[in-house]
Amino acid sequence: MLGKKIVVAEDNSVFLMVIKLKLEQEGYELFLAEDGKKAIELIEKHSPDLILTDIMMDYVNGLEIISHVRNKLKKQTPIVVFSASGQEEIVLKAFEIGANDFLSKPLSVNELLVRVKKLSR
Template sequence: MGRVLVVDDDEVIRQLIAVNLQLEGFEVHTAVDGQDCLDRVGDVGPDVITLDVMMPRLDGWVTALRLREGHGRGAKVVLITARAQEDDLRRGREIGVDAYLTKPFDPAELIRVVRDLAGVGSAG
């Protein structure tokens, strides 16, 4: 269906996102922070990357910027974060992220956004 790289330093949230996407038929890979994401993106070749903002080693902002500078190989980027201030939304737009979801997020909305960005239709 599509390949997704889920990036979050919180194991519970990372697994929640991964399981929801796997249940919808996506091939899911995970990374624990931004540096792990950049290290793995070339091997995984994701269609979509879900990316937390607040992470150790390399935060989501820097990671998204590096993905946009060519490390992402054309993958769509969804920021998933508790940071929902207007400045954060504007910063995401400036970097060129494709979608922005705030925590707590609705799993159905997450699936819809990832499906749309991956270019796949609804199941059923």
């Protein structure tokens, strides 16, 4: 089984706290980033077992995070992206460059948990 370190990149602080509470209850260790730049720093520092990222964020977006992990760091860490509905083109691009899963916003935290458990087996 993979470890339980997760980097979460999400610019909505309320949503970030909801994810944090739910996943910490399940025993995951979370590293939170409110933008993509911070997310990349956390990924490089902690080598997480899973990455959860919003696509639309300031400074560095979710696609850039995926690209950084796959191309610069050469890691196969599972990556789940979130995006508001109606952004199909961006979501397809995310899969093309290496995302493993996708959830549309607004998210169901329970659905997120199921997917996290599946990817961290």
